[in-house]
Amino acid sequence: MGEDPISIDKQFLAAPISSAVDKFQLVPEFLKVRGLVKQHLDSFNYFINKSIKRIVQANHRITSRINPDVYLRYLDISIGDPSITIDHTTDKLTPQICRLSGRTYAAPISVTIEYVNQSGQPPMTRRGVVIGRMPIMLRSCRCVLSGKDEDELAKLGECPLDPGGYFVVKGAEKVIQIQEQLSMNRIIIDTDRKKRLTASVTSITEMTKSKTTIVMDKGKIYLEINQFEGKIPIMIVMKAMGIESDQEVVQMVGRDPRYADLLLPSIHECATENVFSQQTAIEFLDKKAKTYTNAAIEKQGKSVYLLSRVYLANVPVREKDFRAKCIYTAVMLRRMLEASLNKDAMDDRDYVGNKRLELSGQLISLLFEDFFKTMNTEVIRRTDIELQRSTRSTRLDISQFITKNDITQGLERSLSTGNWKIKRFGMDSKGMTQVLARLSYIGTLGFMTKISPQFEKTRKVSGPRALQPSQWGMLCPCDTPEGESCGLVKNLALMTHVTTDEEGAPLISLCHSLGVEDLGTMSGEELHSNNSFLVIFNGLILGKHRRPRHFANVMRRLRRAGKIGEFVSVFVNEKQCCVYIAADGGRVCRPLVIADKGISRIKEHHMKELRDGFRTFNDFLRDGLIEYLDVNEQNNTLIALYEGEAEPETTHIEIEPFTILGIIAGLIPYPHHNQSPRNTYQCAMGKQAMGNIAYNQLSRMDSLLYLLVYPQRPLLTTRTIELVGFDKLGAGQNATVAVMSYSGYDIEDAIVMNKSSLDRGFGRCIVMKRLEAIKEKYANNTSDELMVPEREGKEAERKKILDYDGLASPGEIIRPYDIFINKWSPVNTKDTITYPLGVTAKSHKPAYQTYKGPEGETAVVDKVSLFSDKDNNQCYKFLIRHTRRPEVGDKFSSRHGQKGVCGTIIQQEDLPFSERGICPDLIMNPHGFPSRMTVGKMIELLGGKAGVSSGRFHYGSAFGEPSGHADKVDVISETLVKHGFSYSGKDFIYSGITGCPLQAYIFMGPIYYQKLKHMVIDKMHARAKGPLVKLTRQPTEGKGRDGGHRLGEMERDCLIAYGASMLIYERLMLSSDPFEVQVCRACGLLGYFNHKLKIGICSMCKNGDNISTMKLPYACKLLFQELQAMNVVPRLKLRDSQ
Amino acid sequence: MESTTSYQRFPKIKIREMKDDYLKFELHSTDTSVANALRRIMLAEVPTIAIDLVEIEANSSVLNDEFIAHRLGLIPLTSTRAMEMRFSRDCDACDGDGQCEYCSVEFHLSVRCDQDQTLDVTSADLISSDPSVMAVDVAARSTSSGYDASDNKGIIIVKLRRGQELRLRAIARKGIGKDHAKWSPAATVTFMYEPDIHINEDLMETLTLEDKKNWVESSPTKVFDIDPNTQHVVVVDAEAYTYDDEVIKKAEAMGKPGLVEIYAKEDSFIFTVESTGAVKASQLVLNAIEILKQKLDAVRLSEDTVEADDQFGELNAHMRGG
Structure with missing residues (x-):
């Protein structure tokens, strides 16, 4: 009896302690040591510190082909601090300087070299030879920002919350996107397009890159490599590699009789080809190998070379010992046969474990290696030319042939265009870099975690787009774009x-x-x-x-x-x-x-x-x-x-x-209560929300900047928000939302807004646009000139905002068609000008640049900055600021994928009010809820309401209820009741118009609303008449060109179906491109109108007897003439109209 | 209300609580329409003075000109004079350039930071040309009735660091909340119907003490309580009732429908008025009544003559909504 309780006690003691340790604190700690974009920084640091050395070491010696004694050897390589050398003076660079002045944030790459110029001379050593300039990733170990605290960063003009991880190339912030690839050097068992079972290995070594595929076709197994023509029976390959006995192959694959059965057809085929020995196998392969011109390869034997260097290139072959490759082949075969017996053994290409992410460091190292090798061959080439020359005026100095421009420009070009074209590695990818989106802080962060796929997006397969179970914890399940790249473009999770x-x-x-x-x-x-x-x-x-x-x-x-x-x-x-x-x-x-x-x-x-x-x-x-x-x-x-x-x-x-979840999905409160696609929609919209972009936002000169005047941090916050700093650089405002129907202007997701709230600054935003002007210099020593503006005359009104220097002065109100730079260009820019300097009406003509903005709106010149570009021309940047208050048609969204436009703006006294005097900022139609099922938004409202009444920020982290990182609805309701609200979040409300109580209780409380960048003022456009396209004489296209509105095919179909022929006639011809033509009734061709004789004449019939005048669309006439140019004669047959 | 042929009523006001910026009163013997009209007028049509035009002379602060102008506009100014002032658009004496004492008040602000600490530019730095019009917090400080002077630093306009400067001229004008919320004198104007609560004592006595407690606690606000002596349920604060129906639902859930009956007294309103400080809350109500009277006059007169429009003067502007 006494024993039992003790044994139970033991079990109890051994059981895990249920009181969980709160491990949340590890997350901020993790992000502190790692940063939000550590993947980029780590990769780049690794390149700078390790792989660049390895690349140089692998190609450390270059020797002349003419005189082998003449050589150059790299002893060491290092990357200095970011700096720029102009006219032999070196200045330190900071990222902010580069951004503002359009330079590249780069550091010199210096090497220590040892070289011999002549046979018999002792080697000379030189240190600090600059071979080029390497663009430096911000916040990497070579960046001036690394290890700086907030104050120091502020002094450098940098935002402490900026994550870094991008480059500044020619003033533009460029991100090298994370590339997703299938992992290299691994056996992948899969089926190909013809449903054949394949085992493939993409091998990559320092030397080569190759792809080896073993295919099972109609029961027989073949090898497929590009360098061999057609399919090679695998048994012949095995024999060529020295496994002559079929039994040994079977043993290597495994003695399971099922495998032997499956191998039998292959063995049989090998026998029918009469290949029994290594010698015959090699001969067989030699016939199949594609021809090579390289003498060294021919000497060794083509197929032996291919087998050792190309076939499974990642498996090393030492002195023709192919054993390792045979075993590797056998393992491939075994796995393939296993898969043919059991479909479960197939590999999944979409499995995240079979994927590798290629980051900026690796991509730059590929580029650098290529440019470095090119530079070395160039050194050899020039040395050889120099050595071959019979008479040399100067001594040969091999170190002089090291050029630095190729590497510098090559890297810069690739980074700014995003084209990675490396012949050496057979690589030609486009769009590898992208300009960092600075629409909102969160958009910037989201950009850094984006993973672009390697597949083309057009493939209509669902597999790669589906959410993989193996993505758990690694890739964000919510954050993916909609549309063509849905599921292909992914984002990293928070702790990846x-x-x-x-x-x-x-x-x-x-x-x-x-x-x-x-x-x-x-x-x-x-x-x-x-x-x-x-x-x-x-x-x-x-x-x-x-x-x-x-x-x-x-x-x-x-x-x-x-x-x-x-x-x-x-x-x-x-x-x-x-x-x-x-x-x-x-x-x-x-x-x-x-x-x-x-x-x-x-x-x-x-x-x-x-x-x-x-x-x-x-x-x-x-x-x-x-x-x-x-x-x-x-x-x-x-x-x-x-x-x-x-x-x-x-x-x-x-x-x-x-x-x-990732960074962006982490902003959503209670995402685990939402319908999943809503979170995905929010991930796309969060990036378009206006707010603050960085602490240094006002000292930047972005081409387009959207700022919110009074951004707030969300009342209902999440842990991720605090971790990534969204609470410091918010993009939205806490609006009191009443979920009710009002005025009918809230149907289809439209929002009713409170005018008084707008008066007080809700949704007010600043849009900054950059205008640029260059004072150009011309070949004949003339240049553009800036003139003191005339204060009288017909253009004086448009030049009102100009200062004495001919530039618009900051603080001035600028209207459309105002001139912001009083620039005059020389008339003659080619011939040498003899007459003296000075600008006269004869020598120069005005080249004003005018501000084009929305008609009737005024903006303000915020800032003017001057700098010189790479050709040493004076450049001017103007920042134009426009403050906007929300208007009907502006787009807003909550954090739950619920976007809507402002439907109407209502006076505060007309809006409903509660007996506490609370009046909504915004009214949302309840129809937005049932079909969207965004329960998270409702809980956000409850939590926000409890938050304002209790004075504590409430949390809504994903899956946070058990660990206390999300407030439970019960607790929130209790708080509400404590502060005299209904537990359900509903309020008793009076109509503002009549003063009578409303029939229903209204769900009302604060919800964080984002103002999205789509504003009506940027899109609104109409025209009565306007510019035409020269060629077709049809109206131009697009808002920017004051274009017309197209009546498209579908609209036309409707009109045809309706029978509104005159309307079609008007829209398609009279309003577009009517043209009067002279048609010859005799020949049916178009004639012309002779203005002297005042008659139409047919140039074919050489008379004006049978001419009729009619109207055609000009595009139609153009078509006829183009057809005629192609020897097709379109003839018009005219008939009297009935 | 006795039902006679005359519909005239004699509304009464009973003031419950009155502070400078807060007023709670009861309005009896009238209609929802009147109560609501009063509320709407207090929110949107009682005139105040607010900064409307800003001429920036120098601004090297972090906030841009429009930003500062918007902030200046929202500073409430003491507007006791507002009722007598003219709208600048109706002012014949001037064109609203701030030179005219009938329609505008000029302000100057000139601050430069020459120290290492950040300098707060506040409403106290606004220098008025008219001593009766100034920022409300500054006015409150000078009278120092409710405020602790050290506590009240003024309404911050912008913060300056060393070397930054803000110089401007601002013109305050009379306006109404309908045009822009900055002219609204009211922070909160709301009313509620006075609830009329009848407890069915007989039915209530059928409940156990436990049930009574549960029932009392089902109300989110403290409307009912249990008398500790008699253990009867009593109404302690009828006005705390928010018409949430919770107690009625609870009674139904307990199987005792009709335990309590609550009606809204349709002719009795409890108003809560909070002022921004521009006008005293009590004055706000009086002004509102005055404006309501003017509006009614307009309606009355317009029945006789269509051309009467010209005679209404100031009120005409109200009618046109701006």
Whole structure:
């Protein structure tokens, strides 16, 4: 009896403690050490510190082909501080200087070189030779902003909340977008377009890039490589690589009789081709190989070369030992055969673990490598030319041939155009960089986490667009655009990290010392013996291990202890009997709390140390409390959402569930209560919301800037909002919203607004536009001149705002058609001008630039700045400011994908009021709710109402209720009741017009509303008559050209169906391009009107006897003439109208 | 109300609470239409003075000219004079350039920061040409009745750092809230119907004390309470009732419909008026009544003659909505 309670007690003690440790604090800590765009910074830093050195090391010696004694060797490479050298003086650069003056934020790349100019001379060394200028990523380790605190950043004119991670190229902020790719050097089992089973490997090494595909076609297995013509039976390839016996192949693939059966047709085909030995196999392949001109290849034998260098290029071949490649082929075959038996063994291309993200560092390093190699060949070429010359006036100096412009300009060009054209790597991608969107702070952040797909968008497949379960925690499930790129363009989640390459050699030797047996010593039979797993490192088969799980655990323990890199992933694939170890770059991973038998390693005292500042995120990593897991390794884990839900098998615990969303989706309060597409819509709209863009927004000169006059932080906030700084740079205002019908001007999502609120500044915004002017210099030494404006005369009115220097002065009110620069251009810009300087009416003509804005609106000249461009011309930038208050037709949206335009503006006294005197700023129609199911918006209203009445910001973080990061509705209702409101958020309201109570209780409270950039004033356009296109004489197109409104095909169809023929006639001809033609009734061709004789004449019949006058659209006449030019004669047959 | 052929009524006002900027009163023996008209006029048609035209001479602050002009406009100015003043558009003496004492008041502001700390430019820096028109917080400070002077720093217009300067001339004019909210003298004007609560005592006594407590607590506002001595449910504050029907629903849920009956007294209103300080709350009500009377006169007279429009003078402007 006494025993039992004790045993129960033991169990109770061993059970996990249910009182969960609040691990939320780890998230801000994580973001503090990592920043919001750490993936870009890490990648670029890695390039600057490591890979650039590796590139130079790999190509460190260049030798003349004429005289091998003449050489140049790179000893070291380094990148300095961002600076600019003009006229031999070097100035430090800051990003803000570059933005304002249109320069590139770049640092010199300097090398130390050793070189010999003549045989027998001792080598000379030079330090600090600049080979070019490298654009520097903002906030990277080479940037002047790195490690600066808020004050120092402010002194440099930089916003402390700006995340960095982009480049400033020619004054424009450019982001290299994250590129998504299929992972390299991995076997992917898939089906091709003809539904054939394939195993493919895209190999990439420092030397080559190739794609190897093994196809199963009608039961037989073939190899497909571009360099061989047609399909090559795989058995012949195996034989060519030295496995002459069919039995050995079968053993290597595995002795399962099913595999042997599947291999039989292939073996049979090999026999029918009469290939039995390595020699015959090579001969067979030689016939199939495409011709090569390179002598070295011909000497070695084409197919041997291709097999060693192209076929599975990632598997190294040493001295014609093809064993490793044979084993690799066998593993590919085995996996393929397995897949043919069992469809589950197929790989999923869309699985995130099979994806790699290519970041700015890798992309720039490709560019740099190409330019560097080009520069080296150029050095050799010029040295050789110089050496071949018989008479040399000067001594040869090989170091003089190093040019710096090619690298500088090449990098600059690629970054500013976004075209990555690298012949050496067969790369030609467009649109790799994009101008950083500075519409709102959040839009900027969202831009940095965007992942662009590598596939073309036109493919009509749903697979890559679907939400993958493996995206959990890595990629945001909400944030994707609508339309053609839906699901292809993705965004990183809040805590995602993207790895960089890690040194492989130490890891490989570690694996070997941990008991991985080398394959070289093994027979084919042993390869797939039971209970031993293959160990695969970065796609390369290292060997096998007899105790794979133990091996994986040891590796993981080493990682947690910090002995190997924290981003090394160890993944045991039980199905494939493989242990995958990955240390390559571009994998996505995220931190998780480690749990032992379901008990979190993080205890309350750890969190206390963190709160007290004794512990950082990295300490958690170092102490093995937290680790990074990539998508593959997550498959070996059991992750509990909360500590309380952990079971004994649980290996990891999530830090905070809301981190599965990205930055932009993190702004939505209660997103887990919304219908999913609504969150996606909000993600698209949040980027268009106006607000503050940065602390330095007013010292910038953006071409277009939208600012809100009184931005607020949302009353109903989320943890993400605080983490990313949206509470400091908000984009919206808390509006008191009444959900009711009012005036009928609120149908179809329109919004009724309170005029008094607008008077007080609600939704008021500032639009800044940049105008530019250049004072150009011409070839004949003349240049544009700025003139003192005339204060009298017919243009004086338009020049009122000009200052004495001929430029509009800041603070002046500018109207459409006002001249903002009194510029005069020389009449003659080609011939040499002899007469003296000075501007006369003869020598110069006015080249005014006028402000074009909405008619009837006035704007203000905010700022004028002067700088000189790269050709040393004087440039002027004018910032024009326009303050706008909301008007009917402006677009607004809440944070729940509920957009609407302002339908009408109502006087405050006409709006309903509560007995407390609360009057809505905005009325929204309740029909917006049932079909959209945005329950989150309702809870936001409740929480906001409780927030204003209790004076505390309420939270609505995603999935935050269990962990206390979102207020529960019950609690909110209680707060409401405490402050005398109804628990339901509904108020008793009186009509403002009659003073009578309304029939229903009205759901009323504050909701955060965003003003979107689409404003009616920018779009409103109409014309009666106006400019025509020269060619067709039809009205021009578009608002900018004062164009007409098109009556399109569908509208025309309606009119035809209705039978409104005269209306069609008017719209399609009279209002467009009527033209009077002379038609010859005899020949049916168009004639002309002779103004002297006052008759129409047919130029074909040479008379005016049968001429009729009629009206045609000018475009029709044009068509006839164009047809005639092509030897087609259109003839008109006329008939009297009835 | 006895129903005679005459519909004339004699509305009464009972003032409950009166402060400079707050007034709570009861309005009896009248109609919703009258009460609402009064409310609407207080919000939108009682004239005040507010800055309407700003000429910026120098502005090197962080906020742009329009921004500052908008902020200046929203500063409430003491407007006791407003009723006698003219609208600048009706003023024959001038063209509204601030030179005319009948329609406009000129303000000057000239501040420059020469220190290292940020300098707040506040309503106190606005120098008025007319001592009776000034920013309300400045006026309150000088009378120092309710405010603690050290606590009241004035309404901030903009903050300046070293070297920044703001110099401007502003003209305040008379206007009404209908034109722009800056001319609205009222922060809050609202009324409610006085509730008439009847508890069915017999039915109530069938409830247990526990049920009574539950029922009393079902009201979000404290309308009912239980007398500790008699354990009877009593109405402690009928006006706290927000017409939320919670107690009625609760009674129904408890299976006792008709436990309480609540009606709104349709001829009795409780007004709450909060002023921005431009006009005293009590004066605001009086002004509103005055304007209402003028409007009614206009209606009365316009029955006789269509051309009467010219005679109404100031009121004519109100009629045209601006």
